[in-house]
Structure formats: C-alpha cells, structure tokens
Amino acid sequence: MLSRTADSLFWLARYTERAGNVARGLAVASRMAAISARLGDEVAEWRDLLTASGGDAGFYRKYEAPTAESVVHWLVFDPDNSSGILSCFEAARRNARAVRTALTVDMWEALNDSWNHLRNLSPDATEGENLADFLGWVRERVTLFNGAAHDTMLRNEPWRFVHLGTMLERADNTARLLDVKHQLFAPGEEGAVDYVQWQAVLRSVSALRSYQWIYRDRLSARRIAELMILRPELPRSLAACHAEVSDTLEAIAVEQGGRTGECHRIAGLLKAQLRYGRIEDIFAEGLHEYLTGMITRTAELGAAIDAFYIRH
Amino acid sequence: MSLSKPAAFDEMRAEDGVRRAYAEIERWLRATPREMLDRKRHEAELLFRRIGITFAVYGEGGDPERLIPFDIIPRIIPRSEWERLSGGLRQRVRALNAFLADVYGGQKILRAGKIPRALVLENDGYRKEMAGILPPGGVYTHISGIDMVRTGPDQFYVLEDNCRTPSGVSYMLENREAMLRLFPRLCARHRIAPVSRYPEELLETLKAVAPARAGADPTVVLLTPGPYNSAYYEHCFLADEMGVEVVEGADLCVQDQVVYMRTTAGPKRVDVIYRRIDDEFLDPEAFRPDSLVGVPGLMAAYRAGNVALANAPGGGIADDKAIYPYVPEMVRFYLGEEPLLANVPTWLCERADDRKYVLENLDKLVVKLAKGSGGYGMLIGPHASRAQREEFHARILARPADYIAQPTLALSTVPTVVEQGIAPRHVDLRPFVLSGREIRIVPGGLTRVALKDGSLVVNSSQGGGTKDTWVLEDEGPDSGPDQSQSQSQSASLGC
Numbered sequence: 001m002l003s004r005t006a007d008s009l010f011w012l013a014r015y016t017e018r019a020g021n022v023a024r025g026l027a028v029a030s031r032m033a034a035i036s037a038r039l040g041d042e043v044a045e046w047r048d049l050l051t052a053s054g055g056d057a058g059f060y061r062k063y064e065a066p067t068a069e070s071v072v073h074w075l076v077f078d079p080d081n082s083s084g085i086l087s088c089f090e091a092a093r094r095n096a097r098a099v100r101t102a103l104t105v106d107m108w109e110a111l112n113d114s115w116n117h118l119r120n121l122s123p124d125a126t127e128g129e130n131l132a133d134f135l136g137w138v139r140e141r142v143t144l145f146n147g148a149a150h151d152t153m154l155r156n157e158p159w160r161f162v163h164l165g166t167m168l169e170r171a172d173n174t175a176r177l178l179d180v181k182h183q184l185f186a187p188g189e190e191g192a193v194d195y196v197q198w199q200a201v202l203r204s205v206s207a208l209r210s211y212q213w214i215y216r217d218r219l220s221a222r223r224i225a226e227l228m229i230l231r232p233e234l235p236r237s238l239a240a241c242h243a244e245v246s247d248t249l250e251a252i253a254v255e256q257g258g259r260t261g262e263c264h265r266i267a268g269l270l271k272a273q274l275r276y277g278r279i280e281d282i283f284a285e286g287l288h289e290y291l292t293g294m295i296t297r298t299a300e301l302g303a304a305i306d307a308f309y310i311r312h
Numbered sequence: 313m314s315l316s317k318p319a320a321f322d323e324m325r326a327e328d329g330v331r332r333a334y335a336e337i338e339r340w341l342r343a344t345p346r347e348m349l350d351r352k353r354h355e356a357e358l359l360f361r362r363i364g365i366t367f368a369v370y371g372e373g374g375d376p377e378r379l380i381p382f383d384i385i386p387r388i389i390p391r392s393e394w395e396r397l398s399g400g401l402r403q404r405v406r407a408l409n410a411f412l413a414d415v416y417g418g419q420k421i422l423r424a425g426k427i428p429r430a431l432v433l434e435n436d437g438y439r440k441e442m443a444g445i446l447p448p449g450g451v452y453t454h455i456s457g458i459d460m461v462r463t464g465p466d467q468f469y470v471l472e473d474n475c476r477t478p479s480g481v482s483y484m485l486e487n488r489e490a491m492l493r494l495f496p497r498l499c500a501r502h503r504i505a506p507v508s509r510y511p512e513e514l515l516e517t518l519k520a521v522a523p524a525r526a527g528a529d530p531t532v533v534l535l536t537p538g539p540y541n542s543a544y545y546e547h548c549f550l551a552d553e554m555g556v557e558v559v560e561g562a563d564l565c566v567q568d569q570v571v572y573m574r575t576t577a578g579p580k581r582v583d584v585i586y587r588r589i590d591d592e593f594l595d596p597e598a599f600r601p602d603s604l605v606g607v608p609g610l611m612a613a614y615r616a617g618n619v620a621l622a623n624a625p626g627g628g629i630a631d632d633k634a635i636y637p638y639v640p641e642m643v644r645f646y647l648g649e650e651p652l653l654a655n656v657p658t659w660l661c662e663r664a665d666d667r668k669y670v671l672e673n674l675d676k677l678v679v680k681l682a683k684g685s686g687g688y689g690m691l692i693g694p695h696a697s698r699a700q701r702e703e704f705h706a707r708i709l710a711r712p713a714d715y716i717a718q719p720t721l722a723l724s725t726v727p728t729v730v731e732q733g734i735a736p737r738h739v740d741l742r743p744f745v746l747s748g749r750e751i752r753i754v755p756g757g758l759t760r761v762a763l764k765d766g767s768l769v770v771n772s773s774q775g776g777g778t779k780d781t782w783v784l785e786d787e788g789p790d791s792g793p794d795q796s797q798s799q800s801q802s803a804s805l806g807c
C-alpha cells in the first residue's frame with residue numbers, strides 16, 4: 001500500500017476516534033458541572049476537561065477563563081482547536097477524501113454524512129438541553145464509522161492502519177482522562193464528591209456497568225485504575241488498546257515477510273508491561289508519573305510507526 | 313452554414329412529430345406528473361451528494377465542493393447515428409496520433425507545407441522535450457475527448473479535440489448508474505448500450521502501452537495533482553474502478569531513471585502512469601521548476617523508456633485551437649481518407665484576412681481564446697453587449713494570435729427539466745476515445761447541457777449540467793422484454 005494512503009487511513013481513524021472521545025469528555029464534564037454547581041466547583045470540571053484534551057494552551061490564548069460556554073465552543077466549534085469536534089471530523093474527512101479508493105462505501109458515507117450534517121450545524125445545537133443530544137449524536141456517528149470499518153473492510157493493510165489509528169488514539173485518550181483525575185485516586189478519605197467523580201470517569205469510557213460486572217462491589221479508586229489500565233476485558237483499557245496495537249503491527253509484519261522495526265519493539269514492550277503489570281506497583285510508582293509516562297510512550301510509538309511505514 | 317440564427321434542431325421533436333428514438337421517452341414524460349419528476353430530481357441530487365460526486369471550485373467563495381446539475385431526461389442517439397459518429401471519431405483520433413508522431417519525428421506534414429511551420433513549432437503546445445521520443449505503439453493521445461455538436465438531423469461537427477487530460481468520463485458512468493437506480497423500468501423499456509466497461513477498457517489500453525520489460529502484469533498508477541483539483545473525484549473513481557493506486561507526485565520517486573512509488577513495504581516499481589497532471593507540472597527538472605505536484609526525474613525515466621505516460625506529454629499541439637482547422641487536412645495527409653467528421657469553420661485572428669472578417673462580424677461570431685478552456689474568456693457575439701464586443705475588438709487587435717472565431721452554431725436541443733417545466737436546452741457531446749493497441753469507444757459519452765434558457769455554454773464551470781447519453785441498440789422502443797422484472801419493481805418506483 002502507498003505510504004501516503006497508510007498515513008491518511010491511520011489519521012482519519014485517529015481523528016474520528018478523537019472526536020468521539022471529546023464528545024465523551026464533554027458529556028461527562030457537563031454532567032459533573034451540573035452536580036458541582038451545587039457543590040461550588042463548576043469551573044474545575046471544565047478546566048480538567050481542557051487539560052485532558054491537551055489543547056489548553058491554545059484555549060487560554062483565546063479565552064479568559066474556562067466556562068461552560070467557552071469550553072464547549074472551543075471543543076466543538078473553534079477552528080483554531082485542531083482537536084475540536086468539527087476540526088476532527090473535517091480532518092478525518094479530508095484524509096478520507098485523499099484516500100477514497102482505500103475506503104469502503106459504508107465508511108465514506110458514515111464520514112461524509114457526518115460532515116454534511118456538521119458543516120450546516122446551527123450554533124444553538126450545543127446550547128442548553130441540546131448539548132446532550134448533540135454529543136450523543138457525535139458518539140453515534142463515531143460508532144457507526146467504527147462499525148462500518150469493522151464490518152466492511154477487507155482484512156488487509158488498509159484495515160490494519162485504520163485499526164492502529166483507532167487503538168492508539170483510544171489508548172492515549174484513556175490515559176489522559178485518568179491522568180487529569182489522578183488526584184481522585186490519591187489515598188485518603190473518600191467523600192461524596194469523589195464518588196460522583198469516579199462514576200463520571202467510568203462513564204466517560206462507557207465502563208460504569210462494566211465495573212459492576214467485573215468487580216461486583218462498591219467503587220474504589222484502586223479498582224477503577226486497575227480496570228482502566230490493566231484489565232484486558234475493558235475495550236478502552238490501556239492493556240486492551242496496546243494489545244491491539246501490537247498485534248496489528250505484528251500482523252502487518254507477517255504480511256510483509258517479517259519486516260519489523262523500532263515500532264514493533266515499543267509496541268510489544270508496552271503490551272507485555274500492561275499484560276503483566278500490577279496495580280500495586282503502579283500506585284507505588286505514583287499514578288500520575290505512570291500515566292504521564294504512558295502518554296509519552298504512546299506518542300513515541302506513534303512517531304516510530306510513522307518513521308517505519310510512512311516517512312522512510 | 314448560415315450565420316444568422318436559425319431555430320435550433322430539437323433531438324426529440326422534429327417538424328413532423330416526435331423522432332422515433334424518443335417515442336418512449338415522450339410517452340413517459342407525458343405520463344409522469346411534474347411532482348414525480350421533481351422528486352426524482354431531488355433523489356438524484358441526494359444520490360450524487362451522498363456518493364460525493366462533486367467537482368471542486370476553490371477561490372470563488374461559496375461551497376467549494378459543488379454538484380454538477382444532473383438532468384433526468386436522457387439524451388438519445390440511435391445506433392445508426394452512433395455508428396457514423398464513432399467511425400468518424402476513430403478516424404480523427406488515428407489522424408491526431410499520426411500527427412503527433414510526425415511533428416515530434418520526421419515532420420513530414422510541415423515539409424509538405426500542409427500546415428504552417430511556425431504555427432506548430434512556435435506554439436506553446438509544442439514540447440521540444442518530446443522531439444525524437446516515440447512512445448510505445450506510436451500512441452500519444454491514449455485518452456481523447458472529442459467535443460461534438462449537432463445542428464440538424466445529419467449535421468454533426470467537431471467543436472474541439474482534447475488530447476491532454478480530458479475529464480468527465482466519471483459523469484458518463486455515474487449518470488448511467490443514477491438513471492438505472494432512479495428509473496429502472498424506463499431503462500428496461502429501452503435497449504441501451506452499456507457504458508460500464510469503460511474502466512476495464514481504459515486499464516487494458518494503459519497496460520497495452522507498458523514498457524516491454526514490465527511483462528504481463530505491469531504496475532499502473534493514476535497520477536493526480538491532489539484533492540484540490542477540480543476533477544479529483546474522477547481520479548479516485550477511475551483508479552478505484554481499475555483497481556490501481558491514485559498517487560500524488562510526492563508518492564513517486566525516480567532512481568537511476570526508474571520510477572518507484574513509496575509503499576508501506578518499501579519502494580515499488582511503476583510501469584505506466586495515467587497522469588492527470590498538466591505537462592508543465594509533470595517534472596520540475598524538465599518543465600516548470602516551481603511545480604510542487606510533479607516528480608523530479610520523471611521525463612528522464614520516460615526518455616529512457618522505463619515508464620509509459622498516458623497521455624504522452626506534448627499532446628497539446630494536436631488539440632490547439634489554432635491547429636484545429638488543419639485536422640481534416642491531417643486525415644487526408646496521413647490516412648489518405650476523406651474526413652468523416654466535419655469541423656466548424658474557424659477563423660484564425662492572426663491571419664490578416666480572417667481577422668478583418670472577424671472584426672467586421674463580431675455580432676455574429678463566437679470568439680474564443682486559442683489557449684482557453686472551460687468556457688472562460690469567450691465572446692458570444694449575438695448575446696454580447698456593444699461594450700463587450702468593443703472590448704474584444706480591442707483585445708483581438710492587441711493580441712491577434714490569441715484568438716479564433718467561429719460562427720454561432722444553433723446547437724441542437726434536448727428536452728430538459730427546468731423551473732418552468734420541460735423545455736428544450738442546448739447540448740453537446742464528449743465521447744471518449746481510447747487508443748492502445750487498438751481504438752475503442754464506449755457507446756455514447758458525456759452530454760453536457762446549458763441549463764439557462766438560450767445559453768450555448770455547456771461548461772460545468774459556467775452553470776452547465778449533464779445528462780445520461782443513451783445509444784439505443786435499435787430504433788424505437790422495444791416493449792417485449794422484462795415483463796416480470798417490471799412487475800416486481802412497480803411497487804416502489806411509480807414511474
């Protein structure tokens with residue numbers, strides 16, 4: 001496959017996944033803000049969400065302070081935010097358009113219909129009660145795209161690069177979400193607010209029910225961290241995502257007659273560490289330090305994939 | 313040919329009634345309520361928007377991805393008429409290829425004095441870089457779009473030849489798909505010559521001109537300037553239909569005069585490039601050094617015979633508007649035949665006699681830029697204001713070689729759905745001629761229609777639309793076949 005095609009497939013999947021993740025984050029933050037408003041720290045929710053989205057420096061160059069309106073605008077509409085929902089769909093579609101022939105019709109239509117809807121989005125689509133509907137719609141569109149890719153693509157290289165993009169982005173997102181809230185996981189008294197926040201964190205990765213199914217017990221900081229980092233059953237856990245990344249890279253290598261490089265080594269190492277890691281050790285190292293390290297290594301892996309397959 | 317404006321010939325309605333090939337269409341139009349036509353029009357638009365069949369217009373404001381309006385009433389050409397046309401097209405393209413081989417080779421036609429030397433050798437379309445290069449099979453214009461117009465039952469004219477990178481064939485294919493989806497019963501009541509083999513025939517044509525060393529399964533790619541090109545959709549569509557890669561300049565590299573594409577598994581050798589990039593931008597080392605979309609070293613690889621380019625560089629000399637008047641002479645000179653297709657009479661403003669005539673008759677003529685395309689920079693005398701004519705008068709005097717003029721033809725019309733109902737609108741036809749080891753033409757082509765009342769400009773960039781073009785296997789409708797099929801489909805279609 002053309003290197004440029006691989007690049008576009010990888011990024012269209014990453015941007016699509018990112019749009020869905022921003023929508024998840026926004027949904028949780030607005031829910032939390034509604035609760036925190038009574039408890040007096042609404043701003044913290046929006047500030048945390050900005051940090052998790054990784055674009056807070058750009059935000060503070062344009063806006064005074066994180067409020068519901070400013071953060072929603074930044075994360076949905078603002079063209080200066082390359083990780084905003086509209087920007088992500090725009091970038092995903094631009095990449096899709098550049099590799100139309102590598103996509104199935106279902107994938108193209110999922111992206112193109114989303115884009116045709118978004119480009120005509122009225123500004124009040126995110127106001128008040130509309131916001132939840134809009135965010136739900138974004139998640140549906142991302143799910144539709146992922147389903148279309150999963151159900152219709154031939155299982156050859158184009159599919160593998162799409163899957164790599166989705167999984168790498170998802171791993172990055174889960175690590176960021178958890179890291180922003182790492183203080184919730186510090187040892188100490190568990191108050192009512194913590195509990196609601198924990199629920200919110202789980203909800204953002206669609207894992208509140210999953211937690212109950214796996215642990216059948218009340219929420220605890222340690223288990224939530226374990227679920228989101230180490231449990232292979234949770235499809236958005238770091239362990240699950242990095243296993244997919246590594247397996248996908250290995251599959252590409254097999255199809256190319258065993259060609260491997262630095263990206264295969266990093267991916268394999270991450271997979272093994274997550275497979276055999278223990279939550280006790282992670283907490284002993286420090287959750288924040290551990291997650292920051294994961295975010296860095298995920299970025300290094302992305303760069304290594306790029307160096308090996310794209311810009312060689 | 314008369315220079316006054318006669319009533320246009322309508323391809324459906326002759327003076328003595330409806331022409332036979334359109335009988336079924338005429339019945340269908342009478343039987344179909346206006347609301348149904350509007351609904352089908354709307355469905356067609358959704359279909360095209362959904363598939364993403366757009367052409368890109370950047371830098372004009374508004375939506376950069378536009379739909380070319382599609383008219384749901386087909387344009388019909390009976391097989392007998394088509395046979396005459398296609399015979400003429402084959403002949404013309406053979407002559408154009410012979411001309412290209414000659415002007416980049418022995419230049420016999422210049423030595424014989426049939427075409428002025430300077431007109432060819434000093435033309436911007438003439439690429440000195442091509443001198444002495446003989447592409448495989450002597451084919452230069454592998455894909456030719458020959459624009460035809462009609463003024464009467466038997467009066468067809470070639471309006472212009474396109475020997476560089478003619479576009480529009482994806483619309484020919486998608487228009488047929490749209491018609492089959494929107495009006496399966498109407499289609500089933502006609503015996504329409506299929507067009508869907510075009511991509512396969514294009515691929516065979518491209519493979520046939522591969523360098524000999526490439527073997528039986530040469531690697532073919534389509535080279536596009538990228539997503540901002542107005543025909544980008546078509547590039548992707550054709551590549552997809554052929555099962556070849558769409559590459560941009562940056563995806564290709566040349567080492568030791570061999571072209572490779574960059575793939576995830578390393579460099580892969582390329583044998584044939586169907587390029588949709590203009591000559592000037594192909595290779596910054598050979599042509600424009602500022603080209604960002606080209607491939608450095610490509611022409612050296614081409615000269616070494618390591619890669620085929622379709623169309624060959626330098627084809628612009630054959631479709632130049634100042635060379636056009638000489639095409640009938642090429643047919644006689646190279647083939648020893650009388651031309652089967654007529655040219656539109658053309659005055660070259662650089663010739664003093666022609667110029668005098670043109671300047672005296674600006675109100676009757678169409679004046680075009682010799683290098684122009686897309687319907688830009690054109691004067692349609694009878695429709696122009698006095699001020700516009702005066703402006704062209706001055707422009708022609710300032711740069712006479714830049715302009716040609718032709719009579720204002722009463723282009724034929726075909727019924728078209730417009731705001732006020734169904735009305736005749738002027739059309740042209742662009743058949744696509746493939747030249748590899750042999751010449752192939754898919755029956756029909758792209759019919760473009762001027763949607764504005766009275767307008768003669770069919771270009772999509774100027775508000776033109778398209779129609780599906782049906783070459784009917786026999787004259788008149790065939791009511792026999794497909795009874796069971798129409799039964800099963802009737803519930804959902806209602807047409």
